[in-house]
Amino acid sequence: MTLLYASTFTKALGRLSAAEQKQVKIATVDLALDPTGNGLQLHRVEAAPGFWTARVSQDIRLVLHRDGGRTLIAYVDHHDEAYRWASRRRLVPHERTGAMQFVEIVERTEESPLAPLRTDRPQEAAAALPPGRPFAVLTDDQLLDIGVPRDWLDAVRAADTASVDGLFARLPDEAAEALLDIATGGRLEDHIAVRAPVGADPYAHPDAQRRFRIVEGLEELKAALDAPFAQWAVFLHPTQRALVGKAWNGPARISGSAGTGKTIVALHRALHLARQPGAHVLLTSFSQSLAEALQRKVDVLADAAPELRGRVTVRALDPVALALFETWSGPARIASRDDVRMAVDAARKAGHGDGHSAAFLIEEWEDVVDAWQIGDAAGYALVPRPGRKTRLGLKQREAAWTAFAFVREHLARAGLVTWPDIYARLTRQLLEGEAREERAFGERAFGERAFPCTHLVVDEAQDLSVAQVRFLAAAGRARPDALFLTGDLGQRIFKLPFSWAKLGLDIRGRSQVLKVCYRTSHQIRSLADRLLMSTLIDQDGVSESRRGTVSVFDGPEPIVRLFNDVAGEVAAVGTWIRDGVAGGIKAEELAILVRGAGQLARAEAARRAAGAEVAILAMHDAKGLEFRAVAVMALDEDVLPDPQRLKDVGDMADLEAIQEAERHLLYVAATRARDRLLLSGLAPGSEFLDDVRVSM
Numbered sequence: 001m002t003l004l005y006a007s008t009f010t011k012a013l014g015r016l017s018a019a020e021q022k023q024v025k026i027a028t029v030d031l032a033l034d035p036t037g038n039g040l041q042l043h044r045v046e047a048a049p050g051f052w053t054a055r056v057s058q059d060i061r062l063v064l065h066r067d068g069g070r071t072l073i074a075y076v077d078h079h080d081e082a083y084r085w086a087s088r089r090r091l092v093p094h095e096r097t098g099a100m101q102f103v104e105i106v107e108r109t110e111e112s113p114l115a116p117l118r119t120d121r122p123q124e125a126a127a128a129l130p131p132g133r134p135f136a137v138l139t140d141d142q143l144l145d146i147g148v149p150r151d152w153l154d155a156v157r158a159a160d161t162a163s164v165d166g167l168f169a170r171l172p173d174e175a176a177e178a179l180l181d182i183a184t185g186g187r188l189e190d191h192i193a194v195r196a197p198v199g200a201d202p203y204a205h206p207d208a209q210r211r212f213r214i215v216e217g218l219e220e221l222k223a224a225l226d227a228p229f230a231q232w233a234v235f236l237h238p239t240q241r242a243l244v245g246k247a248w249n250g251p252a253r254i255s256g257s258a259g260t261g262k263t264i265v266a267l268h269r270a271l272h273l274a275r276q277p278g279a280h281v282l283l284t285s286f287s288q289s290l291a292e293a294l295q296r297k298v299d300v301l302a303d304a305a306p307e308l309r310g311r312v313t314v315r316a317l318d319p320v321a322l323a324l325f326e327t328w329s330g331p332a333r334i335a336s337r338d339d340v341r342m343a344v345d346a347a348r349k350a351g352h353g354d355g356h357s358a359a360f361l362i363e364e365w366e367d368v369v370d371a372w373q374i375g376d377a378a379g380y381a382l383v384p385r386p387g388r389k390t391r392l393g394l395k396q397r398e399a400a401w402t403a404f405a406f407v408r409e410h411l412a413r414a415g416l417v418t419w420p421d422i423y424a425r426l427t428r429q430l431l432e433g434e435a436r437e438e439r440a441f442g443e444r445a446f447g448e449r450a451f452p453c454t455h456l457v458v459d460e461a462q463d464l465s466v467a468q469v470r471f472l473a474a475a476g477r478a479r480p481d482a483l484f485l486t487g488d489l490g491q492r493i494f495k496l497p498f499s500w501a502k503l504g505l506d507i508r509g510r511s512q513v514l515k516v517c518y519r520t521s522h523q524i525r526s527l528a529d530r531l532l533m534s535t536l537i538d539q540d541g542v543s544e545s546r547r548g549t550v551s552v553f554d555g556p557e558p559i560v561r562l563f564n565d566v567a568g569e570v571a572a573v574g575t576w577i578r579d580g581v582a583g584g585i586k587a588e589e590l591a592i593l594v595r596g597a598g599q600l601a602r603a604e605a606a607r608r609a610a611g612a613e614v615a616i617l618a619m620h621d622a623k624g625l626e627f628r629a630v631a632v633m634a635l636d637e638d639v640l641p642d643p644q645r646l647k648d649v650g651d652m653a654d655l656e657a658i659q660e661a662e663r664h665l666l667y668v669a670a671t672r673a674r675d676r677l678l679l680s681g682l683a684p685g686s687e688f689l690d691d692v693r694v695s696m
């Protein structure tokens, strides 16, 4: 007897009270121990063949589907709702694709044939679809090809803009996603579902695996019951699942719009790799807060697979590098900004850097000389100096170089190293160790100075530094699938673009894009996407297209508002938050985001006006977070793009790159919102708002 559970069950479980969830867990574990369900009081649901209910408590019922050797836990709810849910459904393999689906009974007796049912997400506004009946022209064959159940063909063709939300919520996910994309200009051919061979197991189909899961062990089931909200832990999209398990012949990079589950893929990939014999995986990112968020999610996954716990290390990249450096080279003292400033002052006092200001020398050191680890005057004479305003002639570079040579020696004498130094030393040691081994054994193997993990999985890779990319390239050279990166070029907010391939990290031919957005509503994603080009291309010519991305749910239209004074904006943001809280959004599900420290007072005033303890964050710190409702405020003309950041840039190409990074910042901020978004500022507002404005 095989036991399975459905995503409809874990979602429904998440809606019950804590006490009810506890009772359901006990009943479900009993069922896992005896999948015949004989220990529970089973009742056949007369109206729905194959469906049974099992008594959890006086009021709560599990809905099961039993056929042959399988029991599927399909749903759970209060008595009447549980019966109603089951009697509206059939469980059948799709006639064309072969994927097992719940097919809802189409009822035509209601006022509207597609009146919305309760769904997991609010549906307060219709999606931005073309007017009329967007699917009227699609044939039976075309609709069957994308997984629409036969019973629903007419209803799909009859759906108009007003009823389409209800439609999407009642169709299988693969059909809903395809229709949403088609309705917004996508191509049907991109969504033809895989056809299972005749006789194949309908639960094994990739589309079935996103909603049904075979219980392989009690630990796994208990973990799913403990975290019913963590759908991502179990029910991956077929594309996500394929990327998690794919064998690559070199470093690979997964991209996708915000919220398409790149982090989720990175997490599952890390655990997938950890299953290989002898594997030890490092899951990392560039910041401590991102690493902590990854750790929390790994803990959820590892509950289902405790044997993998010790085989995945989650840590930010800097502490990993520092620990390795100290193991191989002894204690390291990192040079602070003050140390660099003092070294530059000392250089100038000693007569170096003639004609250059201290401020220029410090920034040049940080952004160019140290970042790129330039070792001599000849190297400095040739370096392109991305992001720097002042053009330098040969003589000026020579003068500046004498100061940098002094700074380097000064820091070394004081026993100080910089972060790029650390990464560069490790990179050399990794490559030298490898070369020594090659000489010794005539083949590549782990050297004495080998990276201590077999696989590296890196999240938010778009913001890696030059030194980090070189280091990762060296650390991941040992085996073809040692390096797996996720990131979004549209969310690069800290660094200027540079070529990875030139630094030894070549992902060309091994990059793929995720297209289903789980985080943000269709409306918010569409607005945010207007900030970016539909195809972004990196410095190595690798393109990432956002075309065809769909969100899995709808929400209210985002609001963009400009004000004549701060008081007006503060009052409006306060009211918007108050309304959100009154509408059932908890204070901890709300956030106010601003560009930087200069705008915090405005955010605090809005929070006071709202009278709710909502989070206030700078946009840079919001990376990796998500909230149900977000107000991005103080989007004034002289706030975004940040004039300070643009001030030092002269070269047009660099100016554009920095402007892009500022634009990305607004994209990141806007896409932290799941359901509701408010963008506000003082008139005339940030130039970026011109691209997204839908109402004033």
Ligand SMILES: Nc1ncnc2c1ncn2[C@@H]1O[C@H](COP(=O)(O)OP(=O)(O)OP(=O)(O)O)[C@@H](O)[C@H]1O
Pocket: 231, 232, 235, 236, 237, 240, 256, 257, 258, 259, 260, 261, 262, 263, 264, 265, 488, 491, 517, 518, 519, 624, 626, 671
């Ligand atoms: N298969 C899935 N099922 C359910 N939820 C999912 C799935 N994949 C991702 N999610 C959810 O979607 C949201 C966004 O996922 P994630 O953070 O991985 O996206 P991302 O692409 O890394 O986003 P960003 O680019 O903004 O960092 C999260 O709440 C995550 O739990």
